[in-house]
Amino acid sequence: MSDQxxxxxxxxxxxxxxxxxxxxxxxxxxxxxxKVSELALGQSATIHGMISNLGYTDEQAAATPIQLKHIxxxxxxxVMDWCEHHKGEPIPVEDTSIPKQVNIPEWDxxxxxxxxxxxxxxxxxxxxxxxxKQLLNYCCKQVAMMIKGKSPEEIREIYMIPTxxxxxxxxxxxxxxxxxxxxxxxxxxxxxxxxx
Amino acid sequence: xxxxxxxxPASLDEKADSDAENDADRVFTDESDPxxxxxNQYPKKSIRLSVSKNSARLKSINLNDVPKKGVTTxxxxxxxxxxxxxxxxxxxxxxxxxxxxxxxxxxRDLLAVMAVCKSFYAIGTKSKNWLITxxxxxPVSELALAGLMKRxxxxxxxxxxxxxxxxxxxxRLYAKTMHSQCRLEFLDLSRANLTERQLLIILKxxxxxxxxxxxxxxxxxxxxxxxxxxxDLLELDISMTRGISAEGARMIVQNCTKLEQFNASWCELxxxxxxxxxxxxxxxxxxxxxxxxxRGYGLNGEHIDILSQKVDEVxxxxxxxxxxxxxxxxxxxxxxFPHLTQxxxxxxxxxxxxxxxxxxxxxxxxxxxxxxxxxxxxxxxxLRMCDRLRINNQLFNHTAKPVTNNxxxxxxxxxxxx
Numbered sequence: 001m002s003d004q005x006x007x008x009x010x011x012x013x014x015x016x017x018x019x020x021x022x023x024x025x026x027x028x029x030x031x032x033x034x035k036v037s038e039l040a041l042g043q044s045a046t047i048h049g050m051i052s053n054l055g056y057t058d059e060q061a062a063a064t065p066i067q068l069k070h071i072x073x074x075x076x077x078x079v080m081d082w083c084e085h086h087k088g089e090p091i092p093v094e095d096t097s098i099p100k101q102v103n104i105p106e107w108d109x110x111x112x113x114x115x116x117x118x119x120x121x122x123x124x125x126x127x128x129x130x131x132x133k134q135l136l137n138y139c140c141k142q143v144a145m146m147i148k149g150k151s152p153e154e155i156r157e158i159y160m161i162p163t164x165x166x167x168x169x170x171x172x173x174x175x176x177x178x179x180x181x182x183x184x185x186x187x188x189x190x191x192x193x194x195x196x
Numbered sequence: 197x198x199x200x201x202x203x204x205p206a207s208l209d210e211k212a213d214s215d216a217e218n219d220a221d222r223v224f225t226d227e228s229d230p231x232x233x234x235x236n237q238y239p240k241k242s243i244r245l246s247v248s249k250n251s252a253r254l255k256s257i258n259l260n261d262v263p264k265k266g267v268t269t270x271x272x273x274x275x276x277x278x279x280x281x282x283x284x285x286x287x288x289x290x291x292x293x294x295x296x297x298x299x300x301x302x303x304r305d306l307l308a309v310m311a312v313c314k315s316f317y318a319i320g321t322k323s324k325n326w327l328i329t330x331x332x333x334x335p336v337s338e339l340a341l342a343g344l345m346k347r348x349x350x351x352x353x354x355x356x357x358x359x360x361x362x363x364x365x366x367x368r369l370y371a372k373t374m375h376s377q378c379r380l381e382f383l384d385l386s387r388a389n390l391t392e393r394q395l396l397i398i399l400k401x402x403x404x405x406x407x408x409x410x411x412x413x414x415x416x417x418x419x420x421x422x423x424x425x426x427x428d429l430l431e432l433d434i435s436m437t438r439g440i441s442a443e444g445a446r447m448i449v450q451n452c453t454k455l456e457q458f459n460a461s462w463c464e465l466x467x468x469x470x471x472x473x474x475x476x477x478x479x480x481x482x483x484x485x486x487x488x489x490x491r492g493y494g495l496n497g498e499h500i501d502i503l504s505q506k507v508d509e510v511x512x513x514x515x516x517x518x519x520x521x522x523x524x525x526x527x528x529x530x531x532x533f534p535h536l537t538q539x540x541x542x543x544x545x546x547x548x549x550x551x552x553x554x555x556x557x558x559x560x561x562x563x564x565x566x567x568x569x570x571x572x573x574x575x576x577x578x579l580r581m582c583d584r585l586r587i588n589n590q591l592f593n594h595t596a597k598p599v600t601n602n603x604x605x606x607x608x609x610x611x612x613x614x
Contacts, residue, residue: 102300121283128293136296144300152311160282164314 024051025065028076033065036080040087044079045131071129075122082111082135091133102141112142117159294319302613303329321347330611332356337363341397342373351382351609354398355409355598359390365397376401384598384606386411386433395419402426407607409433409598415463420444424451431457431607433596435485442468449476456480457596461514462488474499474506481507485514485595487540496520497528504532511535514593516542516565523551530558537561540593543568549578556582563589 024041025033041047050066068076085107104112115123120139127136147155156163162170284294298306298320310320326347337360344352365373370393378401385398386409395413399422402408406428410419415437423432424447432448432455434440440463449455455478465473470489477484484507489495495518503510513529513536515521521544529539539555541547542565549570555561564585570578579587598606605611 117283121287121289124289124293125287128290136293140293140297141300143297144305147297147309148301148305150305150308152308155309155312159284161284161313161316162282167313 026068026076026080027065028068028071028073030073031067032073032077034077034080036083037087040080040083043083043086043089043091043132043134045091045133047130068130071126072122075119075126078111078115078123079126079130079132079135082108083132086134089134092137102137104138104141108138112138291319295323298323299325301325324348327351328609328611329353330613332611334358335360336394338365338394338397339363339369341394342369345373345378345380345398345401346376349378349380351606351611352380352398353384353598353606353611354388354390355384356387357385357390359388359394364393370397373397374400377403379404381406382598382607382609383407384409385413386598388413390414392416392418396422399423405429407431407596407598409596410437412436414438415440415444417441417444417447420447424448427451427454429455431455431596433457433459433598434463435459435461435488437463440465440469442466442472445469446472446476449473449478453478454480457483459483459485459593459596461485461593462517464490466490467493470495470499474502477503477506479506479509481510483512483595484510485593487514487516487518487542487593489518489520491519494518494520497522497524500525500528504528508533509535512538512593512595514540514595516540516544516567516593518544519546521546523548526551526554530554533560535560538563538565538590540565540590541569542566545569549574553578553581556584561585565590567591 022038023035024038024047025035026041026047027033038051041051047066071079112120120142124136124139124143127139146158150158155161283289294316298309301309303325306320306323306325310317326344326349328351329344329349330353331344332353333356335358336354342365374396380402381404383398383402383405384407385395388410390398390413392414395410396418399419402422403425405423405426407430408423408426409432410423411433412435413419415434416439420440420443423429429452432452434448445465449472458477458481460473465486470486470493473486484503486495486499495515497520500515500521510533513533521541526547529536536558537560539561541552545568547569552564552566552569555564562585564582564587566578567588594600
């Protein structure tokens with residue numbers, strides 16, 4: 001699926017190339033270069049900042065990709081696809097006085113439905129790092145949709161969150177184990193020096 | 197010679213005493229042979245104890261069976277247990293993002309998610325969702341109130357809430373609430389019938405109140421003191437409260453100097469309290485209601501005279517149901533109170549209906565409510581004579597009331613959940 005998308009984005013990217021749009025390459029953890037148009041990159045406030053700071057010319061942009069080492073390649077590809085799809089859209093402004101109304105459009109809904117929990121959280125972390133506000137909006141809304149209408153038990157089950165007692169007990173156990181090991185380690189040095 | 201770190205209870209030591217010296221070295225150096233059962237997953241370290249490793253009694257102890265106090269024992273970890281992991285922890289989702297996720301939830305779901313674990317509770321408590329909370333007509337317990345007060349709440353409606361008198365918070369939580377401060381600005385407690393403790397739980401932390409309605413509740417000196425702590429109070433409704441004393445009234449009226457709307461109707465003000473209010477009310481008052489006094493010592497002409505000197509900015513005055521008012525007060529009303537636009541003197545039977553016509557001459561007056569003063573027959577005549585005024589436009593007085601027409605807003609704040 002990602003191959004198809006990789007093939008598609010250069011194709012769409014080539015068409016606006018005639019209209020003198022500049023491109024950048026971004027690469028993720030796996031160092032695979034993804035070609036993205038500048039307008040699409042405008043969606044990501046972090047990258048936008050990086051670009052304006054670096055001041056690449058077109059040749060440099062083609063040569064050196066923007067490296068985002070801790071984002072997985074597949075996730076980065078999907079984020080870039082999203083940016084391409086939504087390029088040029090205004091970035092939403094945080095306004096606390098207006099009650100929050102986030103509606104996920106169809107294309108995004110389909111995309112978000114197709115990924116599992118782990119990938120969704122990968123998405124959220126990537127969107128948070130790249131500061132793509134609208135994508136973060138949609139992803140968080142998706143997670144909220146999953147939480148909505150559930151009892152605390154069900155939420156714990158879905159996300160495998162331990163109850164506080166289990167959590168405290170698990171921590172206590174880990175601490176006791178660590179203490180025992182530490183005690184045994186220091187004790188182990190004791191007799192060896194004395195017997196030697 | 198080698199010192200031991202851990203010691204088993206004395207009973208076990210006795211038995212193994214004979215072997216202790218001989219086996220001591222073997223206990224410490226022998227790592228391959230575990231002395232008592234332990235998880236196979238973890239590397240074996242030498243465990244130091246001063247007992248023989250052959251002690252049968254020792255072998256019969258299974259440390260896994262030690263029950264932890266009050267906590268259900270964990271299941272033995274299976275090998276594949278670690279594969280499923282909490283994504284919130286795995287990715288170390290930062291708190292702002294979690295708060296962002298919760299901001300999409302409505303209050304009912306937010307409460308559910310806050311019950312999941314302590315960290316979610318902490319994040320949910322700070323959510324902006326709690327800024328405007330509507331608990332109208334619902335049963336509330338002390339614990340719920342204490343919890344509400346700790347959140348970043350700005351507008352709270354508890355109108356008609358049924359208080360659960362049986363539930364009481366523990367003393368520490370109560371004390372903590374008493375010493376905390378909250379950001380509440382708009383508080384509607386009308387018809388709530390809260391117990392005194394609950395009232396204090398809500399009111400004590402409030403210092404930033406702008407609008408408050410405790411219609412129908414108890415108003416003793418403690419509560420009055422809590423109210424008087426809010427120096428920025430603009431609108432105060434204490435109608436139909438019970439138990440107000442002169443001291444309480446004094447505290448309120450002397451400290452809330454920015455008060456613009458004050459409704460003290462039907463709260464059994466005795467003579468002293470009424471005197472205190474009239475003498476000490478701030479000159480900023482725009483709308484005042486002192487209707488419904490106790491028969492025998494209600495609002496009289498003297499009070500009106502004093503008010504005419506003190507509250508000359510008043511726009512809306514309601515002095516209905518005060519039987520002691522006489523025609524002289526009408527004269528004062530016409531002569532003073534230059535900004536008075538609306539006047540209600542319903543059922544003031546001490547006033548001669550014929551005198552009411554003079555009110556037509558008052559330049560500023562626009563609305564006049566005289567329910568019960570004019571008989572049916574005379575109403576037409578009256579209406580014709582008072583051609584400048586709108587007569588009996590309103591049935592109820594809205595001074596300092598949180599809700600006027602629209603049930604969904606209190607003092608202008610929309611209470612509907614988005």
